[in-house]
Amino acid sequence: MVDLRNDFLGIKSPNPFWLASAPPTDRETNVVRAFKAGWGGVVWKTLGEDPHVVNVNGPRYGAIHAGDRRLIGLNNIELITDRPLGINLQEIKKVKREWPDRAMVVSLMVPCEEQNWVDILKAVEDTNADGVELNFGCPHGMSERGMGAAVGQVPEYVGMVARWCKANTRMPVIVKLTPNIGDIRQPARAANEGGADAVSLINTVNSIIGVDLDIMAPEPHTDGKGTHGGYCGPAVKPIALNMVAEIARDPETHGLPISGIGGITTWRDAAEFMALGAGNVQVCTAAMTYGFKIIDELTSGLKNWMSEKGYSSIDEFIGMAVPNVTDWQYLNLNHIVKAKIDQDKCIKCGRCHIVCEDTSHQAITSMLDGQRHFEVIDEECVGCNLCVSVCPVENCITLEQMTEGTDPRTGQPINPDYANWTTHPNNPNRVGEAAE
Amino acid sequence: MVGTKQSGIAAGRLSGEKYAENFSDLHPPLTSHEALVEADRCYFCHDAPCVTACPTGIDIPMFIRQILTENPNGAAKTIFDENIMGGMCARVCPTETLCEQACVRNDCEEKPVLIGQLQRFATDTAMATGEQPYERASSTGKKVAIVGAGPAGLACAHRLALLGHEAVIFEARPKSGGLNEYGIAAYKAAENIAQREVEFITSIGGISVEHGKALGKEITLDGLRNKFDAVFLGMGLGGVNGLGIDGEDGEGVEDAVEFIAGLRQADELSALAVGRKVAVIGGGMTAIDAAVQAKLLGAEEVTIAYRRGKDQMNASAFEQDLAQTNGVTIRHNVQPVRVVVDSGKVSGIELEYTQAQAGKLVGTGETFILNADMVFKAIGQTFNGEVATLALEGRRIRIDSDRKTSLDGVWAGGDCVAGGDDLTVAAVEDGKRAAESIHQTLSA
Numbered sequence: 068m069v070d071l072r073n074d075f076l077g078i079k080s081p082n083p084f085w086l087a088s089a090p091p092t093d094r095e096t097n098v099v100r101a102f103k104a105g106w107g108g109v110v111w112k113t114l115g116e117d118p119h120v121v122n123v124n125g126p127r128y129g130a131i132h133a134g135d136r137r138l139i140g141l142n143n144i145e146l147i148t149d150r151p152l153g154i155n156l157q158e159i160k161k162v163k164r165e166w167p168d169r170a171m172v173v174s175l176m177v178p179c180e181e182q183n184w185v186d187i188l189k190a191v192e193d194t195n196a197d198g199v200e201l202n203f204g205c206p207h208g209m210s211e212r213g214m215g216a217a218v219g220q221v222p223e224y225v226g227m228v229a230r231w232c233k234a235n236t237r238m239p240v241i242v243k244l245t246p247n248i249g250d251i252r253q254p255a256r257a258a259n260e261g262g263a264d265a266v267s268l269i270n271t272v273n274s275i276i277g278v279d280l281d282i283m284a285p286e287p288h289t290d291g292k293g294t295h296g297g298y299c300g301p302a303v304k305p306i307a308l309n310m311v312a313e314i315a316r317d318p319e320t321h322g323l324p325i326s327g328i329g330g331i332t333t334w335r336d337a338a339e340f341m342a343l344g345a346g347n348v349q350v351c352t353a354a355m356t357y358g359f360k361i362i363d364e365l366t367s368g369l370k371n372w373m374s375e376k377g378y379s380s381i382d383e384f385i386g387m388a389v390p391n392v393t394d395w396q397y398l399n400l401n402h403i404v405k406a407k408i409d410q411d412k413c414i415k416c417g418r419c420h421i422v423c424e425d426t427s428h429q430a431i432t433s434m435l436d437g438q439r440h441f442e443v444i445d446e447e448c449v450g451c452n453l454c455v456s457v458c459p460v461e462n463c464i465t466l467e468q469m470t471e472g473t474d475p476r477t478g479q480p481i482n483p484d485y486a487n488w489t490t491h492p493n494n495p496n497r498v499g500e501a502a503e
Numbered sequence: 504m505v506g507t508k509q510s511g512i513a514a515g516r517l518s519g520e521k522y523a524e525n526f527s528d529l530h531p532p533l534t535s536h537e538a539l540v541e542a543d544r545c546y547f548c549h550d551a552p553c554v555t556a557c558p559t560g561i562d563i564p565m566f567i568r569q570i571l572t573e574n575p576n577g578a579a580k581t582i583f584d585e586n587i588m589g590g591m592c593a594r595v596c597p598t599e600t601l602c603e604q605a606c607v608r609n610d611c612e613e614k615p616v617l618i619g620q621l622q623r624f625a626t627d628t629a630m631a632t633g634e635q636p637y638e639r640a641s642s643t644g645k646k647v648a649i650v651g652a653g654p655a656g657l658a659c660a661h662r663l664a665l666l667g668h669e670a671v672i673f674e675a676r677p678k679s680g681g682l683n684e685y686g687i688a689a690y691k692a693a694e695n696i697a698q699r700e701v702e703f704i705t706s707i708g709g710i711s712v713e714h715g716k717a718l719g720k721e722i723t724l725d726g727l728r729n730k731f732d733a734v735f736l737g738m739g740l741g742g743v744n745g746l747g748i749d750g751e752d753g754e755g756v757e758d759a760v761e762f763i764a765g766l767r768q769a770d771e772l773s774a775l776a777v778g779r780k781v782a783v784i785g786g787g788m789t790a791i792d793a794a795v796q797a798k799l800l801g802a803e804e805v806t807i808a809y810r811r812g813k814d815q816m817n818a819s820a821f822e823q824d825l826a827q828t829n830g831v832t833i834r835h836n837v838q839p840v841r842v843v844v845d846s847g848k849v850s851g852i853e854l855e856y857t858q859a860q861a862g863k864l865v866g867t868g869e870t871f872i873l874n875a876d877m878v879f880k881a882i883g884q885t886f887n888g889e890v891a892t893l894a895l896e897g898r899r900i901r902i903d904s905d906r907k908t909s910l911d912g913v914w915a916g917g918d919c920v921a922g923g924d925d926l927t928v929a930a931v932e933d934g935k936r937a938a939e940s941i942h943q944t945l946s947a
Contacts, residue, residue: 135544333572357547364568367577461536 204270653681
């Protein structure tokens with residue numbers, strides 16, 4: 068039997084799917100709807116100090132669509148909660164009391180003074196919430212006021228506030244990181260040194276989603292002006308996966324629990340985050356695109372996949388892909404692959420040919436005996452995967468490993484031994500022997 | 504090979520290959536690529552109109568999303584949760600008047616998501632694993648008698664078994680499946696799907712089928728009520744309406760229902776005899792199935808004669824198109840007045856034009872003869888009235904929304920009850936609802 072139960076920092080939830088701190092977790096009504104739908108937990112939308120902030124009265128969101136208006140990226144300029152602190156705390160307490168088996172984590176953002184954090188932590192403890200998440204990520208609005216990403220971009224501040232919080236509450240402390248930084252490991256290390264129990268990432272990416280070319284203003288705009296927002300949704304998933312992996316494999320933070328966030332839309336996305344070390348995941352845009360009901364797809368899909376793979380609990384695969392994330396210099400340069408086109412599946416659109424011809428290695432034919440025909444020329448193919456990436460038919464083009472003979476491109480015999488850049492003759496800094 | 508131009512009723516009109524080709528799968532299944540592309544079209548609507556339009560209420564957007572996320576077995580489970588015969592229904596449901604008619608894509612592109620074909624993709628994938636996706640609840644010790652191993656009875660049995668009860672099905676015919684096995688055109692039920700589905704359903708355990716047991720003959724309702732904790736009646740319609748005209752007993756006049764059943768049970772299609780010129784009287788699915796299959800068996804001319812207009816036909820627009828694509832002629836607004844019989848054999852049918860007058864259908868008096876050496880009656884089936892003690896509504900068993908009959912401890916569903924759509928999917932819903940109600944009653 069597959070068990071989806073999740074224990075993150077001792078915070079238990081029936082499944083590893085939490086709703087991220089965002090509009091879907093802004094109030095009791097939404098959170099109760101989410102719990103009824105089956106979500107494992109929530110991170111309540113970020114609380115701040117009274118008087119509460121206000122939002123614009125114009126559009127808060129902008130979107131990027133793929134064909135057929137499938138939403139692939141969302142940008143927002145909404146701030147933290149725009150309701151009084153007391154009302155939020157009251158609702159949090161009530162919902163936690165009524166839904167004791169669900170994770171209730173509260174996101175916080177107050178000015179960078181220890182007393183401000185002490186005060187709000189005390190207030191949150193009274194709600195019996197399971198933990199807090201420090202919002203050092205919001206890239207818009209709040210950062211102008213010295214909070215959110217303005218803190219997250221300075222590792223010293225991250226460590227400092229984490230330390231204050233750990234010193235002043237019994238609750239687990241999760242630090243939410245901003246991706247708007249050069250090296251994500253720096254704030255993660257700072258959070259770790261500050262005693263944070265976990266990090267969660269990523270928050271949204273600085274973005275302008277588009278430009279209205281009629282009024283010449285960024286989208287979305289209010290009264291003719293726009294501002295940058297935070298970008299999220301399926302489009303940011305690769306950025307998030309990399310950052311999660313960087314923290315998971317960094318010797319200084321390896322083992323630090325991670326709550327994965329960033330474009331998680333399907334069970335597979337979630338499994339990928341977990342494989343790269345996330346102990347659970349947080350979802351927002353997918354719920355804001357399709358509603359809370361997607362939780363059924365997430366849980367059913369994850370369960371079916373686990374059952375097929377023989378995993379009985381999620382701990383069995385968390386972090387399993389981390390050892391296989393490495394630096395470029397350690398990739399095996401003797402591993403030779405060639406693209407292969409399955410002629411039965413090929414629909415002869417020619418996209419593989421033209422991208423290879425125009426932008427890569429001229430390694431795919433377009434004609435054979437006067438007929439439209441696409442075939443890989445092994446003498447030219449470097450195995451780059453571009454043709455696979457642009458082919459509209461799944462599994463029509465595959466990369467096949469050469470295990471013996473001679474690589475027709477280089478004329479070199481296939482070498483079964485591992486060899487990487489560190490020992491390559493062209494590397495001026497090469498060492499004697501390859502290190503894995 | 505006799506060919507299509509041999510007069511009279513003859514077998515072996517076609518070559519062996521032609522039979523195989525004619526009776527192969529009507530819609531070849533979607534490949535996984537096709538399924539992904541089609542699934543991508545679903546908008547995952549809230550309170551989706553397609554779900555409302557499905558008599559069994561399958562969560563269609565959810566199963567399509569599961570296909571899209573490469574979880575076809577999960578998709579099938581979503582389907583089976585509401586409709587354990589999702590495999591057959593994917594093949595025989597008139598989707599163009601149910602889920603697909605309701606699809607919001609009709610408003611965008613006049614092209615609905617192909618829900619039926621996606622359902623088939625998911626259920627085929629799951630059934631190919633050979634796994635029963637359900638585990639039974641612990642035994643309740645209760646036994647329920649089910650009359651009829653058709654869609655209603657099997658759906659009822661599966662749900663009862665799931666809930667921990669034991670189901671004993673009494674079936675008059677030698678095989679289970681009901682109309683799925685005996686009453687549906689062969690090209691809609693290729694590759695023995697009806698029997699594979701029966702095996703899939705009964706593999707949950709706790710279901711036994713006793714064949715050769717017909718209600719009113721080998722078994723009685725009173726007997727079942729005495730011996731079991733509850734009874735579900737799903738024996739369908741045993742009677743066939745007669746034409747009530749001269750010449751009806753001439754050689755060459757046959758029941759369409761029998762013809763369809765015989766075709767499905769035939770080991771060798773070339774042994775089946777069919778006329779050169781065939782007339783089918785009726786306007787429902789049975790008329791279409793008989794007419795199309797007569798054509799596919801090598802009849803030269805097949806004509807459906809229906810007494811009302813195109814829009815009144817019970818057969819869906821898709822089915823009517825299917826008939827016409829196969830070369831069947833459909834004549835509307837004609838009614839039979841006499842079967843023309845020469846030396847005991849049918850040679851034609853005399854049809855009278857009809858028209859609506861003050862809402863009533865009347866003959867105009869003008870008639871013509873349609874030459875035919877074979878005439879199929881497909882003007883509906885009737886409830887045999889096996890159980891005199893049950894209250895009826897119209898000419899079928901009266902039930903409430905829980906599928907309870909007028910007798911304590913007796914539930915009913917499928918074609919034998921009043922108010923249904925005479926569809927497989929409606930029968931499945933009846934069986935499922937009845938099982939839930941029986942469970943409630945037995946648990947009380």
